Amino acid sequence: MGRVLYAFNSERLWLTAIGVTTCITILVTFVSLTEGFTIVFPHLFYLPIILTAYRYPRTGIPYAVLLGVLYLLMVAAFTQATLTILAAAAIRTVIFIAIAGVVSLLSGALQREELKYRTMFEHTGAATAVFRADGTIAMVNGEFVRLLASPAADLIGRPWQTILSPEDRKRFGPATEGLANGTFEIRLTRKDGTPLDVVATSGKTPYTGIMVFSCVDITEKKRTEEANLFLASIVESSDAIVTGQDLDGTIISWNHGAEKNTGYTAVEVIGQPSSLLVPPGRESEIAMILGKIRAGEHIDHFETVRVRKDGSHFDAYLIVSPIRTVGGEIVGASSITRDITEQKQAEENLKEANEEANLYLDIMAHDINNANTVSMGYAEYFTEVLEGSEREFAHKLLSSVKKSVEIIDNVSTIRRLRQESATLRPVSLDDVIREEIRHFSGTNIAYEGCSVRVMADDLLSEVFTNLFGNAVKFAGSDVRIGIGVSEEDDATVSISVDDTGPGIADEDKPGIFTRFQRGKSKKSGKGLGLFIARMLVERYGGSIHAEDRVPGSPGKGARIVFTLRRVP
Structure with a gap:
């Protein structure tokens, strides 16, 4: 497959020619x-002798000796062999x-030279083909066969245009006149139709019109170049400050976003130290960053301050990564710097607004609770x-105050x-449940205890509250509540709270723990209770869901099941 193919290279044809001319002679x-x-006929012996000596140099002389001896024997046998005739025959044999x-x-x-050039042709490292003057392919080397993914037999004799991509067929004529001596890019097509970008070199031999065509696959290189151009366009169009520095901190690249944000043009900063953007007192940051880069580390979201050309400062965060060669050697750093001045100001404004809202909430909670305490006193008195009916109105007033x-x-x-991060500690589940039961002394709550x-x-009690x-709100004071505790495994405990209330419809169960989500009961409320219960359970690393107290009967009461992490 890989060797050079010639149109006239058949051993059988050569042997046949030698045999036929020998027999005729x-x-x-x-x-x-x-x-x-x-006299004349002995010249016929030149044909088989020359053919043999040309094709098989080592066999040429022995074959000539053989035919010469045969000629002498035939002269001696079939003529009146005088001394003159035999001498002439001997001389002819020597000439043979x-x-x-x-x-x-x-x-x-000639064959040694041919072998040398054939070896060079075959092992040149480039895909090489020879085109005839009419544009057909005369020969190809193994690399050309591999590159085109097509057997040599399928390539030999084809018009060279058939290996071109459709768009390049229009650039070149059917013959080789369109191929200029020199180097150029061209796109070939493999046997399976896959396009192949190559750099080709062609040269035409004098007088013969034969063209030698060599090419190197640059498909991956083109893809890499296109990818690099794509990335470069992204970098250039980014509104962030994207720069490159060598390991000494010298700026080697500068995008449009950097110019827009700092006021410096690329001409002004390339070749300058990156400390140009660092305000006084922060020079040590550069040494720290470059030290981490040399160690192969990445720097993510490093908050700092940078300075513009006009001297103004801005809050920024940096993302810095090492730049590596193909071999993995670190040769520099790429950095992305974003101006977060507005973000920092927004965060500060939000913090102030949050503090102000909390202040209002504290004042509101304090003052409203004081008012509620007085209102509850009067309502209970009434x-x-x-x-x-007046007493009934007083009960409604008391209920509204309690709701507030x-x-x-x-x-x-x-x-x-x-606002508060969870600081978890071992808590006695039994103590928490019993304390909450005491707060609901007027409610029928069944609980057997646990250890x-x-x-x-200290917010765990809010789950049970x-x-x-x-349960009391939706089922009334006659509701019966049951509490069950079971240890699922060494690390988890499951707690269930069921009631004899109206239950939860199946379609409401998935969203019942969502803020402001309520079932179809007409009772008032914003649905915060179960939402808070879910927040607390998840705060403790557990999960919560709703079931039917009686499986398959939503109207016979609800069961809330949640898990907590057990202390071994």
Whole structure:
């Protein structure tokens, strides 16, 4: 497959030609000698001798000796062999051998040269082909076969245009006139239709019109160049400050975003130290960053301050990465710097607004709770002294005040959850449950006790406060609540709280723990209770979901099941 193919390179054809000319020569010699001719016909022996010596240099002389001896024997056998005739035949035999020697010598030298150039052709490292003057492919080397992914037999004899891509076929004519001597880029097509970008070199031999065509695959190089151009366009169009520095901190690249944000042009900064952008007092940052880069480390979101050309400062964060060669050697650093002045100001404004909102919330909670305390006192008094419908109104007033207290408590709990990080510690689950049961002394709550400790904090009681309160709110004071505790494994405990209330419809169960999500009960409320319960359970590393108290019967009560991490 890989060797050079020639149109006239058949051993069988050569052997046939030598055999046929030898037989004809012997036959003509026999006829001529028997007819008395001894002068012209011996020249026929030159044909098989020259053919043999040319094709097989080492065999040429022995074959000439063989034919010469045969000729002498035939002269002696079929003529009146006088001394003159035999001497002439002997001289011709010597000439046969001499001609064979000369041809063998020249042919051997020619074949050695051919082998040398054939080896060079085959192992040049480039895909090489020879085109005839009419544009057909005469020969190809192994690299050309590999590159085109097509057998040599399929390439030889084809018009050279058939290996070009459709767009390049229009650039070149059917013959080789369109191929100029020199180097150029061209796109070939493999046998399977895959395009192939190559750098080609062509040269035409004088007088013959034969063209030598060599090419090197640059498909991957082109893809890499295109990818690099794409990345470069992204970098250039980025509004961030994207720069490159060598390991000494000298700026070697500068994008449009850098010019826009700092006021420096690329001409002004390339070749300058990167400390140009560093305000006084922060010079040590450059040494620290370059030290990490030399060690192969990446720097992510390093907040700092940078200075513009006009001297103004701006808050910034940096992302810095090593630049490596193909061999992995670190030769520099690429950095992305973003101006976060507006972001920092927005964060500061948000912080101030949050602090102000918390202040208002504290004032509101304090003042409203004070007002609620007074209102609850009056409402409780009226429920005791009034009768009939007036007493009923007093109970409604008391219920509304309690609802106001509940809302404020829930908001305060949510604020604590948002602001305070969880510091978990071992907590007695039994103590927490019993304390909450005492707060609901007027409610029928069944609980057998447990000896489990869980990882939680002082907000764990709020889970049970909200679950118990939710059951009472939706089922009334006659509700029966059951609490179950089971140890799922060495690391997890499961707690269930069920009630005999109206239950939770199946379609409501997935979203019941979402803020402001409520079931289809007409009872008032913003749905914060179960939302807070979910926040707390997840804060402790557990999960929570709703079930039916009686499986398959949503209307016979709900069961809330949640897990907590158990203390071994």
